[in-house]
Amino acid sequence: xxxxxxxxxxxxxxxxxxxxxxxxxxxxxxxxxxxxxxxxxxxxxxxxxxxxxxxxxxxxxxxxxxxxxxxxxxxxxxxxxxxxxxxxxxxxxxxxxxxxxxxxxxxxxxxxxxxxxxxxxxxxxxxxxxxxxxxxxxxxxxxxxxxxxxxxxxxxxxxxxxxxxxxxxxxxxxxxxxxxxxxxxxxxxxxxxxxxxxxxxxxxxxxxxxxxxxxxxxxxxxxxxxxxxxxxxxxxxxxxxxxxxxxxxxxxxxxxxxxxxxxxxxxxxxxxxxxxxxxxxxxxxxxxxxxxxxxxxxxxxxxxxxxxxxxxxxxxxxxxxxxxxxxxxxxxxxxxxxxxxxxxxxxxxxxxxxxxxxxxxxxxxxxxxxxxxxxxxxxxxxxxxxxxxxxxxxxxxxxxxxxxxxxxxxxxxxxxxxxxxxxxxxxxxxxxxxxxxxxxxxxxxxxxxxxxxxxxxxxxxxxxxxxxxxxxxxxx
DNA sequence: CTGCACTTAAA
DNA sequence: TTAAGTGCA
Numbered sequence: 001x002x003x004x005x006x007x008x009x010x011x012x013x014x015x016x017x018x019x020x021x022x023x024x025x026x027x028x029x030x031x032x033x034x035x036x037x038x039x040x041x042x043x044x045x046x047x048x049x050x051x052x053x054x055x056x057x058x059x060x061x062x063x064x065x066x067x068x069x070x071x072x073x074x075x076x077x078x079x080x081x082x083x084x085x086x087x088x089x090x091x092x093x094x095x096x097x098x099x100x101x102x103x104x105x106x107x108x109x110x111x112x113x114x115x116x117x118x119x120x121x122x123x124x125x126x127x128x129x130x131x132x133x134x135x136x137x138x139x140x141x142x143x144x145x146x147x148x149x150x151x152x153x154x155x156x157x158x159x160x161x162x163x164x165x166x167x168x169x170x171x172x173x174x175x176x177x178x179x180x181x182x183x184x185x186x187x188x189x190x191x192x193x194x195x196x197x198x199x200x201x202x203x204x205x206x207x208x209x210x211x212x213x214x215x216x217x218x219x220x221x222x223x224x225x226x227x228x229x230x231x232x233x234x235x236x237x238x239x240x241x242x243x244x245x246x247x248x249x250x251x252x253x254x255x256x257x258x259x260x261x262x263x264x265x266x267x268x269x270x271x272x273x274x275x276x277x278x279x280x281x282x283x284x285x286x287x288x289x290x291x292x293x294x295x296x297x298x299x300x301x302x303x304x305x306x307x308x309x310x311x312x313x314x315x316x317x318x319x320x321x322x323x324x325x326x327x328x329x330x331x332x333x334x335x336x337x338x339x340x341x342x343x344x345x346x347x348x349x350x351x352x353x354x355x356x357x358x359x360x361x362x363x364x365x366x367x368x369x370x371x372x373x374x375x376x377x378x379x380x381x382x383x384x385x386x387x388x389x390x391x392x393x394x395x396x397x398x399x400x401x402x403x404x405x406x407x408x409x410x411x412x413x414x415x416x417x418x419x420x421x422x423x424x425x426x427x428x429x430x431x432x433x434x435x436x437x438x439x440x441x442x443x444x445x446x447x448x449x450x451x452x453x454x455x456x457x458x459x460x461x462x463x464x465x466x467x468x469x470x471x472x473x474x475x476x
Numbered sequence: 477c478t479g480c481a482c483t484t485a486a487a
Numbered sequence: 488t489t490a491a492g493t494g495c496a
Contacts, residue, residue: 392483
């Protein structure tokens with residue numbers, strides 16, 4: 001008798017699940033297990049809303065398993081202790097059984113240390129990865145890791161063989177031991193809003209809606225993706241974060257959309273979206289190979305930047321009252337729905353780091369505390385890119401102008417009006433710089449600057465020069 | 477070594 | 488068009 005524990009971590013799905021598949025192939029019975037780890041739920045990088053999304057996904061997985069004659073075991077505790085208990089309980093119920101643990105490999109420093117300690121004591125088998133191509137699969141000719149995205153993506157595309165990828169179907173039935181028992185699933189965290197229903201079914205629907213058919217948004221992705229007012233992105237990031245969607249399925253959908261594209265812009269759209277999936281692999285690889293990025297700059301010399309770190313300015317940024325409408329809209333969107341458009345992420349990050357001279361780690365932590373898709377690899381990579389401290393970084397002298405970014409990517413101001421209602425009567429021409437309205441115009445649109453909406457927290461032209469000085473000093 | 481290219485912005 | 492910079496083939 002062989003019993004496999006399928007230890008679920010960030011692969012909350014039955015479809016195309018390599019860890020589950022390996023567990024089934026080896027064993028006679030599979031015990032699906034999710035461990036609610038206090039080190040993760042109690043961390044300063046946790047979001048209650050993300051926890052709610054996770055719990056919603058677990059509830060759906062529970063019912064999906066029930067329809068397959070199986071069940072989900074939930075346990076609270078440190079993974080090492082819980083796995084020890086489960087193994088012990090299985091040995092009592094099935095003394096003759098051989099037991100193994102199967103899980104998908106994970107690459108954050110915490111996950112690697114955790115798994116290494118467990119593997120030293122228990123038969124832990126790690127398979128596959130949350131990336132499409134795992135760390136180590138895409139390397140330079142000399143075997144070293146890429147630190148620039150474009151050559152990485154070229155090699156990635158030469159390595160990935162879409163025609164050879166055969167997603168694994170979800171099991172129809174899963175034989176599961178009747179013991180040990182499960183804790184009840186907690187309901188303490190706020191459930192996600194209607195924008196992001198959890199679960200692999202919702203993820204599959206969203207992937208299909210984004211990629212399938214002649215009218216699919218992916219066909220316009222190359223241009224619409226930069227427009228937060230148009231919602232031209234897939235909004236699949238929370239599902240990829242928890243593995244409610246197989247990243248291989250996503251990549252295959254991109255290849256298929258490219259093959260079936262009706263015209264050149266549509267083909268381009270599919271290629272650009274695939275690149276976004278490759279960015280995800282890239283940052284997973286960077287965090288694996290350069291784990292020091294978790295606490296500091298990829299380039300150590302950038303740790304010498306003398307941040308202003310003004311608490312009041314940070315609070316204004318967090319709460320969306322910087323006086324720059326595009327920045328404020330984005331920050332309010334984040335708090336309202338636990339997600340922010342990618343173009344907006346770049347702009348608010350540049351504003352925090354370059355205009356307010358606040359340590360990028362503060363922004364990184366705030367994002368982790370609010371994003372449904374908050375992921376240590378992608379979030380860290382994005383922040384270091386924006387701060388100019390990372391791999392493949394934007395040179396530090398490239399500083400986003402929050403007004404021209406708004407005018408360019410939210411030309412009618414729809415995005416600003418949606419999230420900053422006090423500006424709703426400001427004409428499109430002035431909506432990204434409302435302080436330029438005359439006093440009479442401010443009265444007419446019922447938005448007095450300094451009263452109904454804040455003055456700009458800092459003058460961008462001044463801040464730009466200051467940031468260049470401070471960055472230059474760090475290298476002197 | 478040398479040229480090319482860079483999730484590119486601003487002027 | 489430039490570039491306060493640099494990885495990669």
